[in-house]
Amino acid sequence: MTAPRPSPQESLGDLTELPTVTFGHRSLMWWGTLGFMVIEGWTLALIAAMYFYVRQNFLDWPPMRTPLPSLPIPTIGLAVMLVSIVPQILADRASRRLDLGGVKLWLLISSLISLVIPVLRWYELWSLNVRWDSNAYGSAAWLLVATHATLLLLDVSDTVGITLFYWFRRMPIKAMSDVADNSFYWYFMALIWVPIYLIVYVGPYVF
Amino acid sequence: MRRGTWLLLFAIGCAGSQSVLDPAGPPNRSLNHLFWAMLIVASVIWIAVVVAAFWAALSRRRITREDLEPIITVPNEEHRRHTGIVTGLVGATIVILLLFLVYDFTVGRALAERPSRTLTIEIIGHQWWWEVHYVDPDPSKIVVDANELHIPAGEPVQVKLSSRDVIHSFWVPNLIGKRDLIPGYTSSLFLNADRAGVYRAQCAEFCGTEHAKMALPVVVHSRNDFAAWLSEARAPAAVPNDSSARDGRQVFLAGPCSSCHAITGEPAYGTVGPNLTHLASRKTLGAGTLPNTRGNLGGWVVDPQSIKPGVRMPSNQLAAKDLRNLLDYLQTLK
Amino acid sequence: MTDPIRRLPPNESAVAAPGVLPGARPTTLSDEVVLADAAALELTWADKPGLWGWLTAVDHKTIAKRYIFTAFLMFIAGGIEAALMRMQLSRPENTLIGPDRYNQLFTVHGTTMMFLFAVPIMTAMGLYFVPLMVGARSIAFPRLNAFGYYTYLMGVLFMYVSLFINMGPDAGWTSYPPLSGPQFSPGHRIDVWAQVVTFTEIAALAAAVNIIVTTFKMRAPGMSLNRIPLFVWAQVTVAFMIIFAMPAVATASTLQLASDRAVGTHWFNPSEGGDALLWQHIFWFFGHPEVYIIFLPALGFITSIVETFSRRRVFGYTAIVLANITTGFFAFGLWVHHMFATPIPELGQSLFTAASMVIAVPTGVQIFCWLVTMFSGRPRLTTAMLFILGFFFTFVNGGLTGVMLASVAFDKQVHDTFFVVAHFHYVLLGGGVMPLFAAFYFWFPKVTGRMLSETLGRWHAWLFIVGINVAFFPMHFLGLNGMPRRVYTYLAETGWGPLNELATIGAVIAVLGVAVFIVNAAISWRGGLFAGANPWDSYGLEWATPSPAPSYNFVNTPVVLGRHPLWDTGSPLPVVTGLRTDRREVLVTTTFDAQPDSRHKHPTGSIWPLVLALVMAELWIGSIFTPWAVLGGLGLTLLGMLGWGLQSVREQDVERVDTGAEIVEAA
Numbered sequence A: 001m002t003a004p005r006p007s008p009q010e011s012l013g014d015l016t017e018l019p020t021v022t023f024g025h026r027s028l029m030w031w032g033t034l035g036f037m038v039i040e041g042w043t044l045a046l047i048a049a050m051y052f053y054v055r056q057n058f059l060d061w062p063p064m065r066t067p068l069p070s071l072p073i074p075t076i077g078l079a080v081m082l083v084s085i086v087p088q089i090l091a092d093r094a095s096r097r098l099d100l101g102g103v104k105l106w107l108l109i110s111s112l113i114s115l116v117i118p119v120l121r122w123y124e125l126w127s128l129n130v131r132w133d134s135n136a137y138g139s140a141a142w143l144l145v146a147t148h149a150t151l152l153l154l155d156v157s158d159t160v161g162i163t164l165f166y167w168f169r170r171m172p173i174k175a176m177s178d179v180a181d182n183s184f185y186w187y188f189m190a191l192i193w194v195p196i197y198l199i200v201y202v203g204p205y206v207f
Numbered sequence B: 001m002r003r004g005t006w007l008l009l010f011a012i013g014c015a016g017s018q019s020v021l022d023p024a025g026p027p028n029r030s031l032n033h034l035f036w037a038m039l040i041v042a043s044v045i046w047i048a049v050v051v052a053a054f055w056a057a058l059s060r061r062r063i064t065r066e067d068l069e070p071i072i073t074v075p076n077e078e079h080r081r082h083t084g085i086v087t088g089l090v091g092a093t094i095v096i097l098l099l100f101l102v103y104d105f106t107v108g109r110a111l112a113e114r115p116s117r118t119l120t121i122e123i124i125g126h127q128w129w130w131e132v133h134y135v136d137p138d139p140s141k142i143v144v145d146a147n148e149l150h151i152p153a154g155e156p157v158q159v160k161l162s163s164r165d166v167i168h169s170f171w172v173p174n175l176i177g178k179r180d181l182i183p184g185y186t187s188s189l190f191l192n193a194d195r196a197g198v199y200r201a202q203c204a205e206f207c208g209t210e211h212a213k214m215a216l217p218v219v220v221h222s223r224n225d226f227a228a229w230l231s232e233a234r235a236p237a238a239v240p241n242d243s244s245a246r247d248g249r250q251v252f253l254a255g256p257c258s259s260c261h262a263i264t265g266e267p268a269y270g271t272v273g274p275n276l277t278h279l280a281s282r283k284t285l286g287a288g289t290l291p292n293t294r295g296n297l298g299g300w301v302v303d304p305q306s307i308k309p310g311v312r313m314p315s316n317q318l319a320a321k322d323l324r325n326l327l328d329y330l331q332t333l334k
Numbered sequence C: 001m002t003d004p005i006r007r008l009p010p011n012e013s014a015v016a017a018p019g020v021l022p023g024a025r026p027t028t029l030s031d032e033v034v035l036a037d038a039a040a041l042e043l044t045w046a047d048k049p050g051l052w053g054w055l056t057a058v059d060h061k062t063i064a065k066r067y068i069f070t071a072f073l074m075f076i077a078g079g080i081e082a083a084l085m086r087m088q089l090s091r092p093e094n095t096l097i098g099p100d101r102y103n104q105l106f107t108v109h110g111t112t113m114m115f116l117f118a119v120p121i122m123t124a125m126g127l128y129f130v131p132l133m134v135g136a137r138s139i140a141f142p143r144l145n146a147f148g149y150y151t152y153l154m155g156v157l158f159m160y161v162s163l164f165i166n167m168g169p170d171a172g173w174t175s176y177p178p179l180s181g182p183q184f185s186p187g188h189r190i191d192v193w194a195q196v197v198t199f200t201e202i203a204a205l206a207a208a209v210n211i212i213v214t215t216f217k218m219r220a221p222g223m224s225l226n227r228i229p230l231f232v233w234a235q236v237t238v239a240f241m242i243i244f245a246m247p248a249v250a251t252a253s254t255l256q257l258a259s260d261r262a263v264g265t266h267w268f269n270p271s272e273g274g275d276a277l278l279w280q281h282i283f284w285f286f287g288h289p290e291v292y293i294i295f296l297p298a299l300g301f302i303t304s305i306v307e308t309f310s311r312r313r314v315f316g317y318t319a320i321v322l323a324n325i326t327t328g329f330f331a332f333g334l335w336v337h338h339m340f341a342t343p344i345p346e347l348g349q350s351l352f353t354a355a356s357m358v359i360a361v362p363t364g365v366q367i368f369c370w371l372v373t374m375f376s377g378r379p380r381l382t383t384a385m386l387f388i389l390g391f392f393f394t395f396v397n398g399g400l401t402g403v404m405l406a407s408v409a410f411d412k413q414v415h416d417t418f419f420v421v422a423h424f425h426y427v428l429l430g431g432g433v434m435p436l437f438a439a440f441y442f443w444f445p446k447v448t449g450r451m452l453s454e455t456l457g458r459w460h461a462w463l464f465i466v467g468i469n470v471a472f473f474p475m476h477f478l479g480l481n482g483m484p485r486r487v488y489t490y491l492a493e494t495g496w497g498p499l500n501e502l503a504t505i506g507a508v509i510a511v512l513g514v515a516v517f518i519v520n521a522a523i524s525w526r527g528g529l530f531a532g533a534n535p536w537d538s539y540g541l542e543w544a545t546p547s548p549a550p551s552y553n554f555v556n557t558p559v560v561l562g563r564h565p566l567w568d569t570g571s572p573l574p575v576v577t578g579l580r581t582d583r584r585e586v587l588v589t590t591t592f593d594a595q596p597d598s599r600h601k602h603p604t605g606s607i608w609p610l611v612l613a614l615v616m617a618e619l620w621i622g623s624i625f626t627p628w629a630v631l632g633g634l635g636l637t638l639l640g641m642l643g644w645g646l647q648s649v650r651e652q653d654v655e656r657v658d659t660g661a662e663i664v665e666a667a
Helices: A028-055 A072-083 A085-096 A100-126 A136-168 A175-206 B002-011 B026-059 B076-111 B223-233 B243-254 B294-302 B320-330 C031-045 C050-056 C060-089 C099-133 C142-164 C189-217 C230-263 C276-310 C317-333 C346-358 C360-376 C383-405 C408-414 C418-448 C454-480 C497-527 C608-625 C628-648
Strands: A010-014 B119-126 B129-134 B143-146 B149-152 B157-163 B168-172 B176-181 B187-191 B197-202 B215-221 C575-577 C585-589 C596-601 C655-658 C663-666
Touching: A028 A136, A028 A175, A028 C189, A028 C230, A028 C276, A072 A085, A072 A100, A072 A175, A085 A100, A085 A175, A100 A136, A100 A175, A136 A175, A136 C230, A136 C628, B026 B076, B026 B176, B026 C360, B026 C383, B026 C408, B076 C346, B076 C360, B076 C408, B119 B149, B119 B168, B119 B176, B143 B223, B149 B223, B157 B168, B157 B176, B168 B197, B176 B187, B176 C408, B215 B223, B243 B320, B294 B320, C060 C099, C060 C142, C060 C418, C060 C497, C099 C142, C099 C189, C099 C230, C099 C276, C099 C418, C142 C189, C142 C608, C189 C230, C189 C608, C230 C276, C230 C317, C230 C608, C276 C317, C276 C360, C276 C383, C276 C418, C317 C346, C317 C360, C346 C360, C346 C383, C346 C408, C360 C383, C383 C408, C383 C418, C383 C454, C408 C454, C418 C454, C418 C497, C454 C497, C608 C628
Parallel strands: A010 C575, B119 B157, B149 B215
Antiparallel strands: B119 B129, B129 B143, B157 B187, B168 B176, B197 B215, C585 C596, C655 C663
16 A cells, blocks of 8 residues: 655645625526426326326227316416416526515515415316316326426425515525525426426317 | 255256246247257356456456556557457447347247137136136037136147236246236237146236235147047036035035035036136146145135135135035036 | 646546636645644534434435445345245245235335335445545535435335334235235235335435535536546436436326325226226336446446456446446336236337347446456455455346346246346346445445454355355246246245255355354444555545545545546645635535536534424325325425425525626625
8 A cells, every 4th residue: 555645735726716605507406406307397297198198098088978177277377377487587587686675576476476376276176077086087187287286385385485584584695596496496387387287188178 | 865856956957847948839949949049148158257357356466566556547559459359349249139139039020920710718817716718609618617727739729818806927837938917908828839748837927915826737638638628628517416415516505605606507606716617627726726635625625724825715614514515516526 | 846646647637737726826735724624624514412413413424324324224124034035935835934924025025125225225325425536525415315314214114113013015016006906905005115115215316316416516626527436427327317217106106006095096997997007117117227226336336446456447437437328328218128928019029128138238348348457457356356256256147147038038938937036136136235245345444444354354255145146046947947936835846945945045145144244344343443544545535535534524625637536646635725614615616627616505404304204204104094194294394394494594694696797795
């Protein structure tokens, strides 16, 4: 073995000037959020694949004596979902400007909209017009909508939680980056709902 | 003695009535050629890699101070030589795999050939027994049997497989690879035997408590013997002459037996358990669990749970005389 | 001052030369400054003392040690189950264990070894060493890491409590419906299986995200992508595989099987349009990659060990990286070869045969690279190397039977028989456990500061390698001879008795080998020779810090100038300074070139990971008995998240915020 050489350690640079709060892909949390988006998106994609797999076992879709899903409430839900992206974008931008007032305002509006969504989701589930235990079609449709709903519920809690923190506590400046990441995640939850809506609610009319 | 047995088993491969390596039909014979070819090539590769690894690790154990200095830069020429070696080995691997692939496809194509007209037998899997139907366009000629399969030699037989409960797998190692019985699916398999004999099949997909005791003797007859067997099997059960057997028949029909078991030609229609019309002619009891002797049959009727714990058949407390009569009757069911 | 570059290979010097930060000038650090920093860092980074500190610990090494310890206990538990099964099978019609108990044993054995031992211990090795090997102070998300461990621990406890109250799952580690469905498996045994799987999936996903982010964003300056150690490449590949494989089994077990059982959905019920084969597709879409999730980290161990003991940098770095990635991709294209006996179209089967054979190529590439490395190096036969030879002897055998099994015709014969049992034990024990033991001998000094005894190590290696081969080689014959797997007994007339007895003898030998290891580890933990920082004169960054590694990993972040830092540059490595010592701070670098980009505040110890894991355990375990537990659990989960969040935002600090346009000092 080589004997430890008593030569002194050399520094090739000093890091003190580096920033300690960064936004987007320069922050660790953004990457973690991205990781969970991939996991959740993939899970939803797998469930969608199984929805189509089960479809092969039926001649009609929805199966005989099962009504088609109702469209009005789910379509309103989709619209609200898409609209909710706007205040999130504004909160995201405000956070990057370190604009505390803007962050508080747009988070509040985001929270209010996001609280409507679970209520709508409840009626969206029943708009499927089938129970999960009626047949495999019902199981597939319910699982796809309910899984998204569960993830959404966590995201709503996240948004509402961070809003409450901002209104009732003095937040560290670092949390601005978390606001941006929360919006990032919200875009994902809102946008992935579009294909799910098309598959589950519009799909039975088409295939 | 015991060591002798092991050596013998290694020496003769795995000959036997439940062995892949003792083919009793053309499909398995061609598979055996594929198997031995792959095995020999694989063995050569294995020995070569192991020898190389041991050689590399053991051949240069000079421990001097200089030897311990890590090698960071390798001369270009040496590096090129190593690249050549690895590329060559990878190329050889690919060639060998391609050969395997081509050979496998050839064998696979041969095995997948569908004979045009064949005898069809339906096998339905149950937890933990086999229901066997010998299909015939004439309903009166359909034979329903259980836990034993009879086929002719020299003639392909189509076996249609389905399951009433969980997934089972039908596998006669001497004849051909297995096929799963999956609820909601019907699949089929061609058996092609050319050597008469009794081969043992056994459920190969875990199917619950008694998966281990779900076997199926497969009897390969010569063509003539099979025809004779089949026509005999088409006959319904007759009311026995013997008085004790007649009393036994009453025990069967009046007691709990007939609620689960059927006997063709008798008012016993149960479908929970195996059809018993030909019970006495079977080689085994409890789906290949026990040799079919009178003593074993008595033990099975009285206390199947101690023989095959978990089996769906309950214990039966019968008076000694009733049991004797019942056994007399069951033994007439040829 | 001598040139810090001792022996830099010519083809790698392009990226990140000295002067890592623009305009910075090399300075010499005095020992006093380094020692003072070390003392300050210890105060900042060490887990708190006492019980509270134990429960709130988030140091990645602490958590990984618990992971490894728990997973190794699971290896012992699974081994005991295996030994019991071997006892039962040693004679025909043995009555030692009845079918009901036996079916629980083999199910719990398989589930334990796959979900509670192999995957956790392989990822735990990554959780311990990836931050050290990339020169980071810590792991990216330490609280998530702790949460993952506790979730896994809940799964372990749930599984074994269930087994002891006769509620152990009994439908095989694959739990095929309809056997595992509500109709044929009433009671809660299968629910236990489904939820244990969920626990371990969550844990594996948490570990995967952590390993990926740590590797991509927290590498030491200069460690560009083409300098990442092969161990870390293997871990990253596996982390990506986990991200795409685990959701499949989580969906199948938690969302489909459990809901079929609990609320009457019809995923696997053919009479209502469900499909029993659907399960097999999803399960094996996860299940086949799972094998490589266990195997690839082991390949990472092998590279490190072969390089160090051959005294030669590995031949074919790029080839090995590409082989890893190729294996990771192809692993997802093989699942149907577990289903050749099912009624699926034959054309599809041929494609999967081809894919199953092709995957042998990247593994071959790695094996050939190691052979060349050993041939052109000067190998030292330490215990770790002995296990590597065990790997060659055992794994290559299993790999070749694997190629044979790709043949549809042959697979249909031996599928679900002891031939397959032999095959996958050769692959997993030879390709997973033997390299793992090699890794234990290699890295034990880094974790404990002490050497394992090489004498006992040789006993361990020989007993284990011989025992495993004696136990599993005869099973090839048993399978060809018709013995199906998962049988609790067999008739004497089958003639399977003698070979089964031989296999049992082999199992006893292997158990003795593991016993020797346990004794070795117990003695050496406190009484082994002191290791020093780099006992094997290896090259990785993990050897550039004292053994055991301090809580902050490195006093100053090392700078990497080649693939083999300690061999290329010599010790001590050049460093960068300036991370704060009075609060936990990690260095974030750019994804490709690992140029310093920012300093990030790092979380401190927290009780919330444990609380949240307990709450989630309540949710999943409760859901077995009533679906309402899900609602209650969700409510508690939200509370737990609130607590977690409150703790995160409590500390105020002056930060340097980079808004993209400017850097602002703010609090």
